[in-house]
Amino acid sequence: MSDATLVELFSSIQGEGPYVGRRQLFLRFHGCNLECSYCDTVQPSPPTRCRVETAPGSALFRELPNPLSLATVAGIFTDWDDRFPGLHHSISITGGEPLLHPELLARWLPLLREIRPIYLESNGTLPGPLGAVIDHLDFVSMDIKLPSATGLPPFWETHRKFLEVAVGKDLFVKVVVAPESSLEEIDLLCGIIHDVDSCIPLILQPVTRSGRPAVSAQQLLRFQERGSRLLADVRVIPQTHVFLDLL
Numbered sequence: 001m002s003d004a005t006l007v008e009l010f011s012s013i014q015g016e017g018p019y020v021g022r023r024q025l026f027l028r029f030h031g032c033n034l035e036c037s038y039c040d041t042v043q044p045s046p047p048t049r050c051r052v053e054t055a056p057g058s059a060l061f062r063e064l065p066n067p068l069s070l071a072t073v074a075g076i077f078t079d080w081d082d083r084f085p086g087l088h089h090s091i092s093i094t095g096g097e098p099l100l101h102p103e104l105l106a107r108w109l110p111l112l113r114e115i116r117p118i119y120l121e122s123n124g125t126l127p128g129p130l131g132a133v134i135d136h137l138d139f140v141s142m143d144i145k146l147p148s149a150t151g152l153p154p155f156w157e158t159h160r161k162f163l164e165v166a167v168g169k170d171l172f173v174k175v176v177v178a179p180e181s182s183l184e185e186i187d188l189l190c191g192i193i194h195d196v197d198s199c200i201p202l203i204l205q206p207v208t209r210s211g212r213p214a215v216s217a218q219q220l221l222r223f224q225e226r227g228s229r230l231l232a233d234v235r236v237i238p239q240t241h242v243f244l245d246l247l
């Protein structure tokens, strides 16, 4: 199977992490292997049609029947990139969880990478599939999932293995923290990152509830202070696309 069931293709601003504000081409896959309590993206069943922005940044959409071919997607992204030379920083491969489709990614990414560099957004729990596509990636945005925020069991050792595969890339770790999150969890996650490379940037992202960051400034400062004992670059960055009402 070389065609992909996709949720949407659009051009917008990266709203999270150290590349916040950079314009990207977004390719969103359906489906995830997790069920985080705060998730706002996963749909219950595979979409029969893919939403495709009619022009970059228009926020107007047409629909194409799924699955889509690589030629179709590459043609759309090439057209958008040609219309605005120099605008797009990279192609964000997002979801859901894109690494549920490693064989397809291994076929698609070499051609997409000729258009723009590849920026993978992953929940950090599929180190094997990451290894299958790592040579086709330029940027890796990896989540570490805290039980206090997701309502799920911890994935510490899986996250460690993922980091070990990703470490040669332009890599950062993003962790969603909640009011229920603890300093002990911060110690654990920072210990794992420190064991791999203490210079990997860590982004503390307060969970968004009712359209606002739901963690107090004081708590965020404590988390940053604690993380900085082990790591060289700990930043606090909320989800910004929520404030800007962007896609």
Ligand code: SF4
Residues within 6 Å of the ligand: 032, 033, 034, 035, 036, 038, 039, 040, 041, 042, 095, 096, 097, 123
């Ligand atoms: S990993 Fe991401 S896409 Fe998957 S359930 Fe959690 S928040 Fe949603």
